[in-house]
Amino acid sequence: MLLLLCLALSASAAHRTLRQFVHKSWTERDGAPARIFSIRQSRDGYLWLASNQGLYRFDGVKFEHYQPDSGPPLPPQGASALLVAANGDLWVGHRDAGVSLIRNGINLNYSTSDNLPAGTGRSLVQDRQGAIWVGTARGLYRFTKGPVVPVPIPGTSGPSTIANNDGAWNEAGSIVNFHIEPTAYQTLWFQTLCGSAALALLWFIYRLQLRQATAQLHGRLEGQMAERERIARELHDTLLQSFQGLMLRLQVVEDMLPPGEAREQLEAGLERADLAIIEGRSAVQNLRCGLSCRDLILALRAHAADLLGDAGPAFRLNEEGAPRDLHPVLRDELFRIAGEALRNAFRHAQAEHIEIDITYGGRTLCVRIRDDGTGIDLHILDAGRSGHFGLRGMRERAQQLGGNLKIFSRAGAGTEIEITVPAAFAYLKPQPVVTFWPFRGKDHSTS
Numbered sequence: 001m002l003l004l005l006c007l008a009l010s011a012s013a014a015h016r017t018l019r020q021f022v023h024k025s026w027t028e029r030d031g032a033p034a035r036i037f038s039i040r041q042s043r044d045g046y047l048w049l050a051s052n053q054g055l056y057r058f059d060g061v062k063f064e065h066y067q068p069d070s071g072p073p074l075p076p077q078g079a080s081a082l083l084v085a086a087n088g089d090l091w092v093g094h095r096d097a098g099v100s101l102i103r104n105g106i107n108l109n110y111s112t113s114d115n116l117p118a119g120t121g122r123s124l125v126q127d128r129q130g131a132i133w134v135g136t137a138r139g140l141y142r143f144t145k146g147p148v149v150p151v152p153i154p155g156t157s158g159p160s161t162i163a164n165n166d167g168a169w170n171e172a173g174s175i176v177n178f179h180i181e182p183t184a185y186q187t188l189w190f191q192t193l194c195g196s197a198a199l200a201l202l203w204f205i206y207r208l209q210l211r212q213a214t215a216q217l218h219g220r221l222e223g224q225m226a227e228r229e230r231i232a233r234e235l236h237d238t239l240l241q242s243f244q245g246l247m248l249r250l251q252v253v254e255d256m257l258p259p260g261e262a263r264e265q266l267e268a269g270l271e272r273a274d275l276a277i278i279e280g281r282s283a284v285q286n287l288r289c290g291l292s293c294r295d296l297i298l299a300l301r302a303h304a305a306d307l308l309g310d311a312g313p314a315f316r317l318n319e320e321g322a323p324r325d326l327h328p329v330l331r332d333e334l335f336r337i338a339g340e341a342l343r344n345a346f347r348h349a350q351a352e353h354i355e356i357d358i359t360y361g362g363r364t365l366c367v368r369i370r371d372d373g374t375g376i377d378l379h380i381l382d383a384g385r386s387g388h389f390g391l392r393g394m395r396e397r398a399q400q401l402g403g404n405l406k407i408f409s410r411a412g413a414g415t416e417i418e419i420t421v422p423a424a425f426a427y428l429k430p431q432p433v434v435t436f437w438p439f440r441g442k443d444h445s446t447s
Helices: 188-256 261-289 293-308 328-347 378-383 390-400
Strands: 036-041 047-051 054-058 063-065 079-084 090-094 099-103 106-110 121-126 132-136 139-143 148-151 157-160 174-177 314-320 353-360 364-371 404-409 415-422 442-446
Touching (some): 047 090, 079 121, 090 121, 293 328, 328 353, 328 415, 390 404
Parallel strands (some): 036 079, 314 353
Antiparallel strands (some): 054 063, 090 099, 121 132, 314 442, 353 364
């Protein structure tokens, strides 16, 4: 259905609504075409309609399927675009049949013979200089006082044929190259700069998050150190002092007793108490100072020697890279994790060879404990042994250090435990300059 609204508008009635105007509609029953693509009004007051049935003219009463008074008839394919030029000319774009110019009832058709491509004239527009521009599916064309001129699209090149004012065409054609420089944001250097800025921003965010995580972990470790020192002071000032006072009283009682079995039992008890006080002082010392970098190596060797003995499996400890000062809490936790791994290899794996590798890397501190024992069953590796918490405790200690613990094992194939801690968390001093040549490892063996 076609709905046409004829509105008599004036400047004084601009404030009125649509319902306040008189309007009338026309449909196909009144002779209107079914599908309309464009409507224009000429100077004489006629409405021109471009439809799939051709060009129609409407005088306000009836619709007329229009054909010009003289000149060739309009193509029968239907009209698709209309333009009323400034001089009153009516331009009609046809479906698959070029363009027509109607001037004072005289028609002139433009088609492929006039340098227009085969296809539909989809749009028509007039510029300020009076030239008519036609948009088609195959390009842009311009009508001036002379011939039809194809307009190359900027940034492309193609053959163009033109004619002079006498109508002589250049059949050979010529190539016209157009090139428009890209804007600043389209240039390669700008895109490279933006990419570099994005990468720099991502790197800055990563470094900021790493610094925050490092500060949080160091703060937690410092808190643990402060708590350990507080416990050490409390043990020294209360429990150890009380034991020392009790020992003095018992020694006075020992001196008061005559020789005999009672005095011998009291002397044996005092000797055990002395050992307990020595162990307590050693524990207080460990709480305060912990292990140094070299003490970690020596402590692991001493622990392995005490645990494995002379008849136990062969033990080897390797260092790779320049030794670095470690955080005290981290050193102690690494010693406990490695000690637990040594005990498991000795007691449960029945290993013949046990090896520890400590790598001071530029990015991570890595500790590996390997053995050639019976390995760990997958069920135990996932859930742990019933009533035992060694594997779980190792994982929890590594997680608290901000590191990662991996266990590679299967039944009958030995076990490898790897603890990695980021350098920012592990080392006290800033990271040294990283070289491209690896450090030669030092080998410390104990059989």
